[in-house]
Amino acid sequence: MSRADIAAVITAHNEGDLAKVSMRSLQEAVAQARAAGLTVEVLAVLDNPDDETVAAFEDVPAGVRVERVSFADQGHVRNHAVSVTDSDYLAFLDGDDLWTENWLVDAFDVCGRDPGRVIAHPEVNWFFGHQHNLYFLADQDDPEFDPAFARIANPWDALCMAPRSAHADHPYADRAVADGYAYEDWHWNLETLVAGYRHLVAPQTIHFKRRRKKSQFMAARDAWVITRPSELLTYRWWSERDGRDDSSA
């Protein structure tokens, strides 16, 4: 079997029936992608799932592969998904979120601007549930975007479309809150920035992100944990970057 264009991966843990909603959203985006001529592999990875979540994936359509793992670590779950799929690009969806149905097609188009080097993000993260807000994500090519922002906060989350190499060469680090480290997705963004990937926005695409009372992000923020060391956090890397900019000016 030849390699698929995209692996659409949904990850779940304790979402219960909400995962059915997300699965339906994913299926609609997959249908749009296939209608556009793309080949799509669909994988669901359930990490230590509770019974309701297992039940939510019992009657998935034919062709959807369901895997159960026991990592208790979202980064490891994504790394595992990378290892068991065979596609040029991967797109992740959390088990209680939704995509607009154009996400896979439009993100794939954006990735095609520089094949293998572009990571596509939705234009908007639309939060619902416990929070109601809109977050328009940054496009790295926007001349007003200051990449130094990435030293202070995470500009993007992990629910992007990325070439396989971005995941294979830069697997997610361990989540280690007890050691003071978390924000694996932030760290992954730093590492891919250093490696030269371009984080671009796919216009008119939206991720609907369900905010429960306390998200993993909020728990990490309150715990005063930090992202793991990265070259991008060091002034030395920025000096060299300044030098590169000066010499190219």
Next chain:
Amino acid sequence: MGWFGSGGLRRAKRQRTDRVRMVTHPAFYLAQAGVAGFEAPETLDVDGTVEHFAAVGQAAGARVSALFQPDCYLSRAQEAGLEVTGDPFEHWLEVGWDHRVVPTPLFDEQWYAAADTGARAGEWGFEHFLREGCYRKGRDAGPFAPNYGDNEAMRARERHDPVLMTGMLNHAERYDLRRTSWLEEGVAKGRERLDSLDDPRVVALVAKAAAIEPEIMDEGPGRWVAWLPHLHPNVVTATAAEDVRRSLPVDRADAVVYFPDDGPHDDALRVVEELRSAGATTVVAVTTGPRSRPPEGIVTADLRPRLTRLDRRQRLRVALDVLRGLAPAHAVAVDNVLGTRVLARHGRALRTEMTVAGRLEGRALDLDAMVEVQRVRDEQ
């Protein structure tokens, strides 16, 4: 005699005076000095600013208020059917105000009216915002307001120093503040972004998603909006951090010492000597307290001018950024509260990257205990 009569004229004059004073923001006005071609003292209080503006700044086209933007006023006055002649600011004070024309993109009247702001029934929301609301941190001024800043300056209302000043003065060197600012540009462009969600294709896509999960259409108390690169609470933090980095002659240190917030440097200088004796060639001093002094003869990251408008969490991030940026083998805080906080709060992780130590009032800090306290708090 004009149409007011002599009593009416006095009332009108008093009203104008009251209004000018209410909208005056000294820090914003003073930020335009030099660029706008006029000179001003380094600091002015509210009344001094009003006087200086009348005598000097107004003729130079300066804005005395961060919440009056001439172009916005001209556009909105026209929408309200008002013909503006002469100085737009004077026209607003005399005419536009009474027609309740909001002369800034930073304030959303409907949003403010829907929030519990304490405005009296029938009171013009913008006047309430000018008098009180703009000095309180919060989200009431509009959907973008959570990004205006979260730090109430000391005696903000007395000094007429609105929360949104942090964003107004971000990258001030790039803008002609007489006309616009980082924040006003950001909100205008953010509004365009928001309006782009009304595109028929996007509306249809959202409707399809809502057919799967109707809850996404629930707006709750109001849907606030952030967007990079302009409107995000940490944009100003990143600007401050980058200013610090660019101010330094080194990009790597063997040791970083947070110097005392106040008082003599003797203990900190002894620490520097100890570190040098132990082989640290490049030692960088970090100063953070408003009363601290940069030490002589040591490369110094002077964070003081960059921290003044940041809240506690933002200050911590800048102080952490300089530490991880310089990637030292050793970090020490000597009578420095912010530095101590960085090492205690993030000590678990930092101790895998460097040695950390602290002294406060001559005594060694038990950072192990402080880290443990933080760990227990986290677990709770």
